[in-house]
Amino acid sequence: MKWKARIVVRLKEGLNDPEGRVIGKALKNLGYRIEELKVPKYFEVVFESDEPEKDAEEMCRRLLANPVIHTYSYEIEPLGE
Amino acid sequence: MKWKARIVVRLKEGLNDPEGRVIGKALKNLGYRIEELKVPKYFEVVFESDEPEKDAEEMCRRLLANPVIHTYSYEIEPLGE
Known part of the structure; x- marks a missing residue:
């Protein structure tokens, strides 16, 4: 069976997100009232699996995120087949 | 009023996503049956606005995305206040 996972990997609270800070500042300079802007990592994965939850969890732990x-x-939705 | 926007900026179909390809290959090498892996840009923005839809649309057009x-x-949710 085929699945689509949307995985969001966020920096822990208090850690520096320079990309987000720079983009937030640029938007402020354009006149928007930005309070916070973050740039998490985001992955969209289409994969085959009999245990999609287990696989998505493992992919995060083993490769996509640094604990x-x-x-x-993540959110997982079936793609059928 | 305060809002949170989740903005996803994707490469158009057919354009090269080398980061996605490399990460997809790495996951395949770990044994997962990856069919496709994409790494869109993803922004989480907290901002004040009286016209949040208009502002989010503009932020994308003016800065976050290259048409x-x-x-x-994007999805926008109220944060109250």
């Missing part, structure tokens, strides 16, 4: 500095979350 | 190579979409 020292990241938290992660 | 030549990107498509974008």
